[in-house]
Amino acid sequence: MHLEYTIIEGDFVNAGSASSSIKKTLKQLSVNPSIVKRVVVALYEAEVNAIAHAYGGKVTADIDAGKILLRVIDKGPGIPDIDWAMQEGNSTASPEVRDMGFGAGMGLPNIKKNVDRLNVQSTVGVGTTVEMEVNLA
Amino acid sequence: MKLSEIAKLLNARVVCGQERLNEEQDIVFASDLMSEVLTLDDNFPIIVTGLCTMQTIRTCEMGNLDIVVFVRKKKPTPEMIELAEDNNMVLLECDYSMFKACGILWEAGLKSIY
Numbered sequence: 043m044h045l046e047y048t049i050i051e052g053d054f055v056n057a058g059s060a061s062s063s064i065k066k067t068l069k070q071l072s073v074n075p076s077i078v079k080r081v082v083v084a085l086y087e088a089e090v091n092a093i094a095h096a097y098g099g100k101v102t103a104d105i106d107a108g109k110i111l112l113r114v115i116d117k118g119p120g121i122p123d124i125d126w127a128m129q130e131g132n133s134t135a136s137p138e139v140r141d142m143g144f145g146a147g148m149g150l151p152n153i154k155k156n157v158d159r160l161n162v163q164s165t166v167g168v169g170t171t172v173e174m175e176v177n178l179a
Numbered sequence: 180m181k182l183s184e185i186a187k188l189l190n191a192r193v194v195c196g197q198e199r200l201n202e203e204q205d206i207v208f209a210s211d212l213m214s215e216v217l218t219l220d221d222n223f224p225i226i227v228t229g230l231c232t233m234q235t236i237r238t239c240e241m242g243n244l245d246i247v248v249f250v251r252k253k254k255p256t257p258e259m260i261e262l263a264e265d266n267n268m269v270l271l272e273c274d275y276s277m278f279k280a281c282g283i284l285w286e287a288g289l290k291s292i293y
Contacts, residue, residue: 054233055233055258057234062237062241065240075243079241083241086241087217142213142232143211143213143214143230144214144234145214148215148217152214152218
């Protein structure tokens with residue numbers, strides 16, 4: 043099963059709509075609830091990151107019997123230092139993002155905690171792809 | 180403790196989820212930081228928060244927290260209530276500060292998540 047969702051820059055009202063849709067799909071597929079939670083928490087963190095930091099992009103999900111592969115692909119500006127961004131507490135979030143209860147530098151470490159495989163590729167001026175895989179069985 | 184008793188203790192208005200007020204719940208988490216809420220393990224607690232945005236409801240949806248107490252006189256918008264209803268959540272509005280609301284719940288015997 044392949045699913046795709048569009049991410050619009052700064053569209054905080056709809057932040058989480060892709061995660062919400064995928065949560066419903068995984069529940070319909072009778073995936074273990076604790077695995078569903080790990081998937082949607084990781085995806086929601088990545089969605090919020092893309093809306094907060096990037097110039098829009100998309101979310102794709104590929105689900106088969108054994109795993110879900112999620113990609114959050116944005117159009118930039120890119121992350122200059124991924125190792126720095128992965129450390130808890132480091133953040134470049136705007137005051138607006140912080141006012142919404144995010145921007146504490148906890149997102150990427152929390153994604154890492156919840157997925158089985160994480161790959162973050164970023165090119166400054168081009169964009170970032172966050173690839174997350176979770177075993178469903 | 181029944182949710183109806185919790186609402187009474189906090190002098191809270193029930194915004195949605197009236198039909199669930201007979202449910203029992205004993206664990207409470209309080210935070211305005213949604214990033215922190217997303218790190219919680221799956222214990223289905225009540226969340227007490229002064230952060231009243233669409234992302235509060237979304238975060239609770241993702242984190243499997245389905246009972247939200249808004250403190251500091253915060254009022255959810257119609258869009259937030261609609262999303263909460265879609266997810267079968269209970270929303271309560273309370274005029275007390277976070278400290279007072281948590282103090283009342285602690286004194287009544289409710290437990291912390293950690």
